[in-house]
Amino acid sequence: MTGWAIVTPVKPLGQAKSRLRATLPASVAFLSGPDPLGALEAPDEPGDWHAEVALAMASDTVAAMLAAPRVDRVVVVTDDPVAAAALSALGAVCVPDAPGGGLNPALRHGASVAALLGGSDGRGSRGTAALGADLPALRTADLDAALRAVERLGVRAFVPDAAGTGTTLLAAPGRTPLDPAYGPGSALAHASAGAIDLTAVADGSGVGPSIRRDVDTAADLAAARALGLGPRTAALLAPIGSAFPAGRAAC
Template identity: 45%
Template sequence: MVSRPDGFVVLLPVKSPGTGKSRLAGLSDCERSRLAAAFARDALAACLATPAITRVVVVSDDAEFAADLAALGAETYPDAGGGLNAALRQAAAALRIGAPGLRPVALCADLPALRPEDLATALDFVASTAAPCFVEDADGTGTTLYTAWYDDFDPRFGSASAAAHTSAGTTSVPGDLPGLRRDVDDVTGLAEASALGVGLATAGALAGCAIPG
């Protein structure tokens, strides 16, 4: 029998909004910055509304924006550099001391259509196995969520991360999970997320943008 975790602690890596979403072509720097910030706020809101998630830790090198997210209910951990995966491993190692019963979950912050129901369904599957798990993105090449117990926590976000996680023996979470799979890297992804229905922060940011196409 698999011992279910006491709950989950989400590690939400967040770039400085001013440097994020450079592939949203046709938008101004200000518009991209507003959208990147809004994506993170909506992802955080979905996490905080998911009962199985006990804590959310924002991992960022932008102390000012991290503080803004902390005001919404997150905790923060500094990204000291070395890349996304290294930052996530460092944050998980720090959490292990104070939260050994919580299973760490690395979740992308560019999920404006994320719903608590999607997260709850995915985490219910995760809780049924001790194996590392990941959620493949809607394009079939990337990863939007990765989780493993501390001893096995070894995320492989980056180019072709879905294949990298599969090659490492990580279990793919089944199900439609549309909002959890639809990350936004470009205007096509943004249009698809909008069709699913985005969160309040992203809807507000989009109202002031002229989206190409």
Template identity: 40%
Template sequence: MDPAHRTPPAGQAHVLIAVKELGRAKSRLAARLGPQERTALVLAMLRDTLTAAANASGIAELTVITPDPSVARVARECGAGHYADPAGEGGDRLNTVLRAAATHLRSTHGRGPIVALQGDLPCLRPGELTAALAAGARAPRSFVVDHHGTGTAALIVGDQEADLDPAFGPDSARRHRLSGAAELTGDWPGLRLDVDTAADLDAAVMLGPGRATAAELDRIGWPGVAGTARRIHRR
């Protein structure tokens, strides 16, 4: 993590967002979008996610974990720190690097709330993350299930003594529940809407994406986005 980043004030959270190499991102959209379009869309969704998170209350710092220099550049442009995830494979790589980043964070910045957040939340509203963080403060560990009901949009450590203990991947909601994390039940559609498929992207268009994503989808010519772009999601 960038050494210039300060120690978060007491009670304020540090957000961790892991993003894989752009060449491997959003493969389930390959039938509709080419490699360059998928790359541009990933970066646009990350910008909107970081913008919303930066404007949420109770967030002190944001760090993007990635081996990709283009992702790291966007993180810096959005005011986030960067933790250099070394390129490599492995079935549990995401959870491994999240644990490593959380451990590094605790050793350099002290113990405090941590949020592991998906980076593809183009409809995230600051107030949603603020509310989820406040709800998560009532439990040592908690999570927000995604819109499919099986994945995890955010994992929150509200107890300064608790470990992140991430279990992202297939059926992560069940695995986080079995690990003892409390499921948060707030009405947060933007926080729950991570984008992996064309159907997810259509849902994001209906809900209203952030400025960067709306502009990119308009450039791509994604169906239905022109009307959405005129009512760009307000930050």
């Protein structure tokens, strides 16, 4: 076997992170144009700072996934052309949300694409996982440790979010179906369907905090800041001032 295939959905940027839009005011200091790292393209809607934040978070999350030694391939399911271009440039395989039926159908579609690609080149044959694109503090070591734990268990497993009710990572080793059940109370739904909660395993399975810290609100973003934001998100938020950090150390 080689490594893992990760499937991640990305909403159209103008619709992404509605709760974050409601709790994080647009920065009056935000300057239009390329970000300081030259890594982002401006969204279709000029001046949509929240869309830029959503893209920066997705870019940092996908970059961390791709840098993980245990990950062979990242399949992004999105209908947003700007997100697809930016994430493809990082090395992800981007496919349209052909089902168009919400999060779980998108994940099943992405898993099917990953299986087809893995069948042709063998990459991603260790298993398939779903991971959100809203983990801007994600560390490759935390992702690798979680995937290693799933390999040891040999069964479908998940990582609950920081609140304990949602799911950030769902992983199915080998040919085990991903069978996603995201939505309100997804942690309980995945556990009820037989998936193992990695945080409940006796040795803790090395589940680091960055893999649990998804961002839906400004408070979540502040918590991610405390862990250390990825470079694109940190650079975009830098004009706000001391409320956000300059970045994080290399993983």
